[in-house]
Amino acid sequence: MALDQPPQSTVPRSVVFHARDLSKTYSMGEIQVHALKDVNLDIYQGEFVVLLGPSGSGKSTLLNILGGLDAPTGGEARWRDHDLVGADDAELTRYRREHVGFVFQFYNLIPSLTVLENVALVNEIADRPLDPRQALALVGLDQRLDHFPSQLSGGEQQRVAVARAIVKSPDVLLCDEPTGALDYETGKIVLAAIARVNEQLGTTTVIITHNAAIAGMADASSARNATRAGSARTRCAGEPARSQAVSGYPGHARPGDHDRAGGGCRHVRLCRLDINL
Numbered sequence: 690m691a692l693d694q695p696p697q698s699t700v701p702r703s704v705v706f707h708a709r710d711l712s713k714t715y716s717m718g719e720i721q722v723h724a725l726k727d728v729n730l731d732i733y734q735g736e737f738v739v740l741l742g743p744s745g746s747g748k749s750t751l752l753n754i755l756g757g758l759d760a761p762t763g764g765e766a767r768w769r770d771h772d773l774v775g776a777d778d779a780e781l782t783r784y785r786r787e788h789v790g791f792v793f794q795f796y797n798l799i800p801s802l803t804v805l806e807n808v809a810l811v812n813e814i815a816d817r818p819l820d821p822r823q824a825l826a827l828v829g830l831d832q833r834l835d836h837f838p839s840q841l842s843g844g845e846q847q848r849v850a851v852a853r854a855i856v857k858s859p860d861v862l863l864c865d866e867p868t869g870a871l872d873y874e875t876g877k878i879v880l881a882a883i884a885r886v887n888e889q890l891g892t893t894t895v896i897i898t899h900n901a902a903i904a905g906m907a908d909a910s911s912a913r914n915a916t917r918a919g920s921a922r923t924r925c926a927g928e929p930a931r932s933q934a935v936s937g938y939p940g941h942a943r944p945g946d947h948d949r950a951g952g953g954c955r956h957v958r959l960c961r962l963d964i965n966l
Contacts, residue, residue: 703769705861705893706732706755711764713750724750725761730960732895737887739959740897748897749865755895756789756863757781768861786814790854790862790892792883794869796846798838798853805834808853815857824852827889828882844875848882855886862886864896873902 713725725747732738742748753759754766757773766773771784785791798807808821825831828848838846847867854862864883868876880896887894 702733702735704731705734705736705769706730706895707765707767708751708755709765711751711754711761711766713747713754713759714762725754727764732893735887735891735893736958737884737894738896740895741901741959742897742899744899746899748899752863752865752895752897755861756791757784786857787816788860790857790859792847792850792854792862792864792867794866796838796843796850798846798849800838803835803837804830804841804849807838807849808856811853811856817858819856819858821852821856824856825849827855827886828852829878842875843871844878847871847879851879851882851886855890855892858890859892861893861895864894866898867896868898868900876900 708728708730711725711728711730712723715722715724728747728751730751740748740751750759754761754773755768757768757776761774764774768784768788771780773781773784776784799810802810804825805821808824812818812821822831822834825834828851830845830848830852833841833845838849841849847870851867862883867883868879871879883894883896886892
């Protein structure tokens, strides 16, 4: 079985997420639904990874397991040296609170709070928060601080959700169909904001989508400021027949641009998650 190798760069990268033979089966009476089957995946520090797959391929299930929102029925899942499979509820709660930022398809903003208040609310539970104004400036909304969600477009509301996710300075940003409720052009703006967070803060970022057009745009636009050694061949681990394949495609790079946060090379991957056979 082929395993991932770290991207070749001047600065060694550590594995942030490590999954091996990951499976998830839902029981519905006598029916067994195999959402994930033997998935192998490594995600490295500072990467911008897009997981592309059709509806029903297990993308959200995989993201929820990586984010500590769900538990697999088999296999191994780790965040750095932390076992996500064996962790209890209190440990997973602490993991989510301290290390993970979530962005979902629906914005879930509090309508009675302003943009600034929606983002600042998270600071109450954060150990090392950003200034909410800084987070909103990163997503291009520093001129909308006193507006309410009802006064914003869908794309603007989603960018508020991104700012809310990053204001606690998470180690990883997990985005579940963040452009699913948006048109293509608005989706590009939201993805550009997420890519800017990855570039400027060095936050390891995983986006899942079923939209090949959006995924292709994300891979190209986020890689504009990326650089990789020409010999680097990082792939998501592929699986043999009758297991769930996760095939990886490195993003394009422009020599000379470096990750601002870590001084290393940013690495972009587009991975395809196929439906179980």
